[in-house]
Amino acid sequence: MTQTSWLDSHEAAVAHMTELLKQPATKTSNLKKVNHLRSLSGDRPLTMAEYLDVIEKSRRGIYPWDEVEKLNLFQRLRKAWKNGRHAFNATMRK
Amino acid sequence: MMNAVKTLSNWYELPWSVGLKEVLVLFGFILGMISGFIGVVTYRRNTAIRAQDVRANRIRRTYDVMVSYPGAIRDKVLLVTRQLNEGLKVLDELHPQELDADQLDSILLSIVLETDMIGLLHLLDPYGFLLGHQDYLFTDEVLNTFASEVRRVLLNQQLASSIATILKTSTMSGVTQLQQQLRDHQVQR
Numbered sequence: 001m002t003q004t005s006w007l008d009s010h011e012a013a014v015a016h017m018t019e020l021l022k023q024p025a026t027k028t029s030n031l032k033k034v035n036h037l038r039s040l041s042g043d044r045p046l047t048m049a050e051y052l053d054v055i056e057k058s059r060r061g062i063y064p065w066d067e068v069e070k071l072n073l074f075q076r077l078r079k080a081w082k083n084g085r086h087a088f089n090a091t092m093r094k
Numbered sequence: 095m096m097n098a099v100k101t102l103s104n105w106y107e108l109p110w111s112v113g114l115k116e117v118l119v120l121f122g123f124i125l126g127m128i129s130g131f132i133g134v135v136t137y138r139r140n141t142a143i144r145a146q147d148v149r150a151n152r153i154r155r156t157y158d159v160m161v162s163y164p165g166a167i168r169d170k171v172l173l174v175t176r177q178l179n180e181g182l183k184v185l186d187e188l189h190p191q192e193l194d195a196d197q198l199d200s201i202l203l204s205i206v207l208e209t210d211m212i213g214l215l216h217l218l219d220p221y222g223f224l225l226g227h228q229d230y231l232f233t234d235e236v237l238n239t240f241a242s243e244v245r246r247v248l249l250n251q252q253l254a255s256s257i258a259t260i261l262k263t264s265t266m267s268g269v270t271q272l273q274q275q276l277r278d279h280q281v282q283r
Binding site for chain 2: 018029030036038042
């Protein structure tokens with residue numbers, strides 16, 4: 001890890017962040033940053049509506065890892081059976 | 095009545111014989127039982143051996159994953175964690191209550207960009223994919239190898255919105271699975 005960043009030292013971090021704070025931030029500029037980050041992993045850019053949706057959800061404390069996908073009855077039954085089996089196996093192994 | 099009593103009391107004096115058919119039926123019955131017993135034993139034995147094989151494969155795969163979690167990724171995780179902690183600490187010193195939400199998001203995104211979070215997510219993505227297939231791995235044991243350090247990055251409450259915006263409809267779907275697994279793992283402890 002030879003590359004240095006402003007997060008490596010406390011003073012540099014404080015200086016850089018105070019610099020950042022002087023610049024105004026809007027939803028649009030934030031979305032531009034997000035889309036830059038997403039382009040690094042080759043994903044399509046988010047639209048404003050999607051971005052606002054994600055932001056709103058995380059403000060309310062709904063995180064993506066808590067969201068459950070919509071399943072029909074049989075998929076739910078199958079999942080419940082699978083979870084129960086795994087729970088049983090885990091308990092028995094202990 | 096008397097005849098019946100006579101017959102019963104003298105049964106050993108009665109003439110008797112065994113037909114060939116009766117003998118064959120009895121032998122057939124016994125042979126059937128023996129072959130049935132052998133069949134059951136063979137089936138049980140084969141099932142047990144197969145279960146052993148499945149278990150051995152599971153152990154081998156789990157071991158492979160545990161071993162294949164290399165020092166490079168661990169170094170990267172620790173570096174990112176240290177930088178994130180530094181950034182969040184400085185952010186706390188700057189009184190985030192006075193900042194408005196957009197500026198806070200902007201700063202968090204800058205921190206995420208600076209720490210090369212994307213590279214780390216790319217490295218962790220395959221592990222999420224593997225952990226999605228619980229039938230083939232001992233998930234708990236795999237998670238035990240890296241949950242404690244990865245959790246601090248992936249389940250960070252302050253960075254949750256930034257990571258969520260990156261992962262929304264992303265090709266790195268393994269990371270979301272990994273987050274779910276980590277949360278369940280945390281609940282279990």
